[in-house]
Amino acid sequence: GQNIDQPTEMTATEGAIVQINCTYQTSGFNGLFWYQQHAGEAPTFLSYNVLDGLEEKGRFSSFLSRSKGYSYLLLKELQMKDSASYLCAVRDSNYQLIWGAGTKLIIKP
Amino acid sequence: TAGITQAPTSQILAAGRSMTLRCTQDMRHNAMYWYRQDLGLGLRLIHYSNTAGTTGKGEVPDGYSVSRANTDDFPLTLASAVPSQTSVYFCASSDSGTHGELFFGEGSRLTVL
Numbered sequence: 001g002q003n004i005d006q007p008t009e010m011t012a013t014e015g016a017i018v019q020i021n022c023t024y025q026t027s028g029f030n031g032l033f034w035y036q037q038h039a040g041e042a043p044t045f046l047s048y049n050v051l052d053g054l055e056e057k058g059r060f061s062s063f064l065s066r067s068k069g070y071s072y073l074l075l076k077e078l079q080m081k082d083s084a085s086y087l088c089a090v091r092d093s094n095y096q097l098i099w100g101a102g103t104k105l106i107i108k109p
Numbered sequence: 110t111a112g113i114t115q116a117p118t119s120q121i122l123a124a125g126r127s128m129t130l131r132c133t134q135d136m137r138h139n140a141m142y143w144y145r146q147d148l149g150l151g152l153r154l155i156h157y158s159n160t161a162g163t164t165g166k167g168e169v170p171d172g173y174s175v176s177r178a179n180t181d182d183f184p185l186t187l188a189s190a191v192p193s194q195t196s197v198y199f200c201a202s203s204d205s206g207t208h209g210e211l212f213f214g215e216g217s218r219l220t221v222l
Contacts, residue, residue: 004151031208042199042213043152050208087152091209096167099151 002026004100006088011106012078020073020086020103028093034062034073035087037102043087047073075105083107111135115200115214122190122221130185130217132200140203141183142167142211143175145196152199158183190221 003025012018024032031050035043049055049064049071061074073086085102092098113134122128134141139160144152154167158177172194174186183202187194197218201211 033210035211042215043211044213045210048208048210089152095209096154097152097211099153101149101151 002092002098004088004090004098006086006100006103008101009104009106011108012075014078014080014107014109016078017074017076018078018105020075020088020105022071022073022088022100024069024071024088024090024098024100026090026092026098029066030091030093030095032062032064032071033089033091033097034071035089036084037087038084046086078107080107080109112212113200113202113214115198115217117217118215119218120220122187122219124191124221125189128187128190128219130187130198130200130219132183132185132214133181134183134200134202134212135181136202136204136212137180138202138204138212139180140205140209141177142201142203143173143183143185144199144201145169146199146216147196155185155198187219190219192221195219195221 006022034046037043047062054063059076064071085104087102088100089097116131142157143155153169156175158164161180200214203209
């Protein structure tokens with residue numbers, strides 16, 4: 001079966017750096033997405049990786065290793081507004097998105 | 110900027126009743142999707158439509174139906190609601206011309222009693 005694993009919850013301190021990991025086992029691979037979802041709101045797109053390596057976008061970076069079935073989202077200079085759930089999703093060989101359950105990130109002052 | 114609009118925002122429904130969740134987008138995206146989100150689970154695809162006039166079944170289609178009469182609208186109908194359909198429902202769309210990121214509506218919280 002297809003599976004996306006990410007930690008259920010993480011805690012970090014304002015101003016620090018946090019890395020949220022995502023491992024996947026899917027039928028084929030056509031890209032990996034990270035979305036941010038604040039409580040009670042809709043998911044919003046953060047990043048997309050289809051080739052191995054690091055994609056940087058401001059304070060957020062996303063890394064992909066296709067051979068290891070592994071990605072991480074790196075958040076730098078954490079702000080209180082970064083408290084949210086972070087969803088990892090992989091597009092499989094049928095171009096369907098498989099979603100992880102999300103990682104709830106709690107930022108403490 | 111509207112993007113995707115869902116209605117209603119929340120609804121309490123008696124079991125056995127029917128309900129249609131509305132979804133409208135103004136981005137002229139070809140593809141549209143309905144997901145449900147339940148605590149501890151990833152988003153699960155109910156139905157999708159790659160273009161107006163076509164629909165397909167997702168991971169959890171039973172008890173739901175959709176139609177896509179035009180590009181903008183993609184309603185989701187529960188013919189006879191059951192308590193297990195209590196969930197938050199998200200409508201989304203994507204543009205086939207990009208890498209296919211999804212744009213989500215604000216969600217519809219449905220409680221079936």
